[in-house]
Amino acid sequence: KYGAKIYYLSYEEAEIVKLGTNALRALVISFYNEIYYISKRYGADHNKIFDILLPTEILDNLEGGRWGRRKELAGKPFDGKCLPKDLDHIASASTFRSSIFRAIKSFNREIGLDNR
Numbered sequence: 001k002y003g004a005k006i007y008y009l010s011y012e013e014a015e016i017v018k019l020g021t022n023a024l025r026a027l028v029i030s031f032y033n034e035i036y037y038i039s040k041r042y043g044a045d046h047n048k049i050f051d052i053l054l055p056t057e058i059l060d061n062l063e064g065g066r067w068g069r070r071k072e073l074a075g076k077p078f079d080g081k082c083l084p085k086d087l088d089h090i091a092s093a094s095t096f097r098s099s100i101f102r103a104i105k106s107f108n109r110e111i112g113l114d115n116r
Helices: 011-042 046-053 056-063 067-073 082-093 100-114
Strands: none
Touching: 011 046, 011 082, 011 100, 082 100
């Protein structure tokens, strides 16, 4: 009816998709934040840079139209129930010591400390 794709997945596959989706959100937020702080350091307009690097139409495909307001939140860590919990879960499943998921968690924690 709505044209959405239907995927038939095992429980494990569905869980990894959910965790991966939230990890991707955390990665994009962290990317925004790092660009924000670099822009701030050099006196550049982060909004212009965001518009070129990550146009809203691309981000909207990731999040169903809700990413536009991310610009307003630049420089702030992600929080809530799902992103930190799911990032912990997927980081613990990684077999790499220098997992990108652990790096995202560490970066987000550092930003949180900077914003106290």
